[in-house]
Amino acid sequence: MLSRRKRIGVAGVAVLMTAVTGCAGWGGGVGGGGADSINVLMVNNPQMVDLQKLTADNFTKQTGIKVNFTVLPENDVRDKISQEFSSQAGQYDVASVSNFEIPIYARSKWIAPLSDYIAKDPSFDQSDILKPMTLSMTGTDGKIYGEPFYGESSFLMYRKDILAAKGITMPAKPTWQEVADIAAKVDHAQPGMRGICLRGQPGWGQLFAPLTTVVNTFGGTWFTKDWQPQVNSPAFTEATKFYVDLVRAHGEAGAPQAGFTECLNNTIQSNVAMWYDATSAAGSLEAPNSPVKGKMGYAPAPVMKTDSSGWLYAWAWGIQQASTKKDNAWKFISWASGKDYENLVGQKVGWSNVPAGKRASTYQNPEYLKSAAAFAEPTRSAIEHADPNNPGTQPRPAPGIQFVDIPEFPDLGTQVSQDVSSAIAGKTSVDDALKQGQKLAGDVAERYRSRQAKK
Template sequence: MTTTIRAGLLACAAGVLTASAAGAETITIATVNNGDMIRMQKLTDDFTAKNPGIELEWVTLEENVLRQRVTQDIATNGGQFDVMTIGTYEVPIWAGQDWLVPLNDMPEGYDADDILPAIAGGLTTDGTLYAAPFYGESSMVMYRKDLMEAAGMEMPEAPTWDEIRAAAEAMTDEDAGIYGICLRGKAGWGENMAFLTAMSNSYGARWFDEEWNAQFDSPEWEATLTDYLELMNNYGPPGASSNGFNENLALFQQGKCGMWIDATVAASFVTNPADSTVADQVGFALAPDKGLGKRGNWLWAWNLAIPAGSEKVDAAKAFVAWATSKEYTALVAENEGWANVPPGTRTSLYENQDYLDAAPFAQMTLESINAADPQNPTVDPVPYVGVQFVAIPEFQGIGTAVGQQFSAALAGQITAQQALENAQKLTTREMERSGY
């Protein structure tokens, strides 16, 4: 669903542009329908007050649709958008194609050096910043403390997958409509494959060996997919093959999930009493491991970038600077409370005692982000960079196709073995076509 929101012009203030209201410049912003982005749209009166020569037009899309739209537009130099919400995956690839406007000359006071090194590293090519992070994330376990206590169990700070399975079994109560674990099942390279790739890393699996040979016929991938399907089939909610981030967020907020392993950014939404029926019962733990030295956590940021095809670069840059600044963080804190500010982007946030006091998940988030290593994401060596994705242009198509196979297995349409065989064949075929 597409929602278009126009932010009206407010009183004149010192802004980047000096155009009159009659000659106002409209920039079009493509963004994802996540909670933090929706919150940003509600606060844009602050931007238009400071930039009276700029109007904003929003195109808000579901995650998979957003990726399709912005990829098509930027690859064809369509010029439909002036600001795009893109992920850590796209930034280095698109920067290498000269598709993005460099952001090294942000307005005075922006303080790019304050961006967390782990996040900035994924957005920088040859020393040049090509996207500004709106929020950064890893992944972690969110769980119901009351259900764990009722089961006579205690969640370790650093659980194993076996401990997660035991907790899921203990907390499942289908008669009460409570499922021990909720995980992504919706097909997509950034939906179910984000979770499953990160999980597979902890199992010792790889997408490719060092010669770019697909590895879905390995015992490690078989163990990953088998355990995932057993978790979801035995202790997960019905219809899980249709559930992505937003669907599982809603289930957890409604008290229907004992555990949810997903983005650290969700922490503020599950602990907000205005949205979550279990806000006071949520605990946090690191993503699980299998004892092989890698946890099943990812590294991601949703970022604002300016496509090279935009004819309104100055206005777009003014907006990007506003939306990813320390001042914007303070604006959210003033309106929504410190616990709800966009996490995972700036060092200064994790040195702010007001935030640390308000956000019980802050240190776990920072530890998870810092623990992810996109340069060495797997147990065995690989020729690619990326934790829950492979940073090559072909991955978007291959990852989604593999995600469709695994989602079909979750829906019971094919077996796990069939899904893995299909994934091996289609990945090998596409990589050979691409010349690897």
């Protein structure tokens, strides 16, 4: 997840933001803290940069509420948000959090419930928020704890012209075996072109974002409902071997180091004929200056034993429980995640920059659809079919599709991914990688079983 949501050119933005955030004013630290101000801590993704530029002349002008932004790169902002919310320091009123953190923070009572504000603000129109997004930000108490700013699922992107030249028709709902067969047929269709790009770069949000969806649809899971580790189970092993074998046989050059950005570049440069990854990538593929604009087709995430397989991710807004300015914080969230804000971005920045993937109405907006015609409906469908509570073939102990929503998963997933990436590089076997992964998962599972036994 680290970089898959960023558009082309974000590296330059990150450099700029890193420099700017050291200065007071545009992005520099918490400001005055008066009664009519709030402090917002957020990631420096391009959509947030647009938001920051639009806030003073629109939100502040309308409400009189000044917003003091602190903007940081993703890894840095995650660390700072974790420290801020866990300590309940109250320095920041609002933070950009994802559907990974929100349920964890809700259980710890670090984040404020929003349900009462939603009920009193009918213009926000919670029913317009795509159901899986609402579900992923709802606590076990039934209350909503976050509102999405933009979201994504995953799907299969492919070169229509390359498949057509080979006489291949992409199935409306492809299976992974069908995708593997197509990858073999289009491999080397053009000089230097490989059949498919799949992430091989270590990381819980890199390699294991797509791979865990493959595990799910093959019938596997990280843990059973009663916290039994399943990392070296037959289904998990079959899925991982399939993934590793596919990328080794027909995948991109340098696969063990390839993450979202590398696969995006490979697709744009016609180095691969297919790519399974985030729906948010389509905006870059269909950008006006993209060499593959108009050449791409979009199919649902491949399946095996499940009806759907796309992941679910969102950058969202949450209010720190310790905030003393929750009313003003909600006003900001209602504006930033509202329908009018999307129209504002379309008019002031450009419709291709709209923070989409969260509202049904976005996919009925003719102006947005003009710029996103190729991928809007596949994206909406992928998100609406994502089920964070039931992503596989058996009950789970925690929600999450491409992750397990527990604090220990980033470390667990990253450690196991390092060995799987080594298997892609041919330095170890999948069996050995997952045998070690099972031990690590067993340590995590034991802690949860012990906690349950004490209740």
